[in-house]
Amino acid sequence: MYKIVKKRKLYENIKEIKVEAPLVAREAKPGQFVIVKIDEKGERIPLTIADFDRKKGTVRIIFLEIGKTTKQLGMLNEGDTLATFSGPLGKPSAIKKYGTVVCIGGGVGIASLYPIVRALKEKGNKVISILGARTKDLLILENEIKEYCDEFYITTDDGSKGKKGLVTDALQELIDKQIKIDLVMAVGPVIMMKAVSELTKPYGIKTLVSLNPIMVDGTGMCGSCRVTVGGETKFACVDGPEFDGHKVDFDNLLIRNKRFLEEEGLSLKLFLRKHWQGDDHEY
Numbered sequence: 658m659y660k661i662v663k664k665r666k667l668y669e670n671i672k673e674i675k676v677e678a679p680l681v682a683r684e685a686k687p688g689q690f691v692i693v694k695i696d697e698k699g700e701r702i703p704l705t706i707a708d709f710d711r712k713k714g715t716v717r718i719i720f721l722e723i724g725k726t727t728k729q730l731g732m733l734n735e736g737d738t739l740a741t742f743s744g745p746l747g748k749p750s751a752i753k754k755y756g757t758v759v760c761i762g763g764g765v766g767i768a769s770l771y772p773i774v775r776a777l778k779e780k781g782n783k784v785i786s787i788l789g790a791r792t793k794d795l796l797i798l799e800n801e802i803k804e805y806c807d808e809f810y811i812t813t814d815d816g817s818k819g820k821k822g823l824v825t826d827a828l829q830e831l832i833d834k835q836i837k838i839d840l841v842m843a844v845g846p847v848i849m850m851k852a853v854s855e856l857t858k859p860y861g862i863k864t865l866v867s868l869n870p871i872m873v874d875g876t877g878m879c880g881s882c883r884v885t886v887g888g889e890t891k892f893a894c895v896d897g898p899e900f901d902g903h904k905v906d907f908d909n910l911l912i913r914n915k916r917f918l919e920e921e922g923l924s925l926k927l928f929l930r931k932h933w934q935g936d937d938h939e940y
Contacts, residue, residue: 658738662715667797670722671765672731673707678742679714687772688750688867688899691716692875693730694741700726703872703894705769705844706745707798716742719768719797725924746875747898751865752776756839757783759831761824761853762802763845764790769867770844771798777842778805785836786810787827789849793818825852838862843902847911854902864902868893870910885909 663675681691690705708717722731733739750773758777762770767788778784785808790796792815803809810827811819820827824845831838841864843853850866857864870882870893877895884893885906891897 658740659742660738661733661735664733664735667719668794670731671719671795671797672722673717673719673768674730674733675715675717676739676742677714678716678744681742681744682709682711682714682716685709685716685745686749687752687776688769689745689747690875690898691718691742691744692746692872693718693739693743695726695729695733696740699729699740701741701873701875702726703746703869703875705867705898706772707768708772716744719765721765725927728929743875747894748896750776750842750899752780754781757785757837758840758842759828759838760784760786760802760806761828761841761843761845761849762786762788763824763843763849764795765797766845766849766867766869767797767802770842771802773842773844774802775805783807785831787812787824788819789813789824789827789845791815823852824849825856828853828856832856832860832862840865841902843867847907847914850902850905851907851911854905854907858903865899866902866905867898868900868905868910869898870913884913 660677661674662677665673667673685706690703692701693704694701704718707719720727722728760770760774784806786802786806787810789812812822812824812827841857843850844867854864870884872882872894873879875894877892882893883890886900887904
């Protein structure tokens, strides 16, 4: 069992928890993820590692309450335990000295970006970060990421903070300034990563994206997380989650991620009904 040692609400439906998992914390690297299962009968869900503390033996995860399992996870409190906290899984980010790296985070993907930004800066890179969200209230980890950046920009869809517009608008401005960009790293919604990759491709700017397909086992056995990269089938859990953004078939990924929308909606509806009624029977 894995104990939740700290919980914090970042926004109404965005939660942060720190889990006591010393073996995971000892091996964790930027870009990797864990598979979480709340109880023995629960669903397995992948959550990217937002930070880790090897001395304290803790791992931080930040998640959006969007489905039944993340909603249930958000209801847990400090002292509660998780049945499964498997990891670290996936290939870690390729951290080395590239030169100038632009790190782009959107929505909850910003959480995954934090350890990557820190590691890139510690390797001696010039780090420029662009964080984007629909509104200022949905921005997370601004100060933590800014600490490791040489330049830092914020965009919001409604203009409530930073520049009004999209992360691609801010990226285009950097390109227009003829800044030599050696690498772009993008983490966030699929549609955002697609837009970033389409922008950088004509300029020949190397772009890595962290994909978030549906996963089940997280070890490459089930094949649920398959994605098409460069015309080949890859498994995001073992071949990724980071891939060359210019080779990813984002349209196919968008379609595959909608496969279980109806079932997920029904599962959430039944869970909330059970919770509201205080019904302890299985459904």
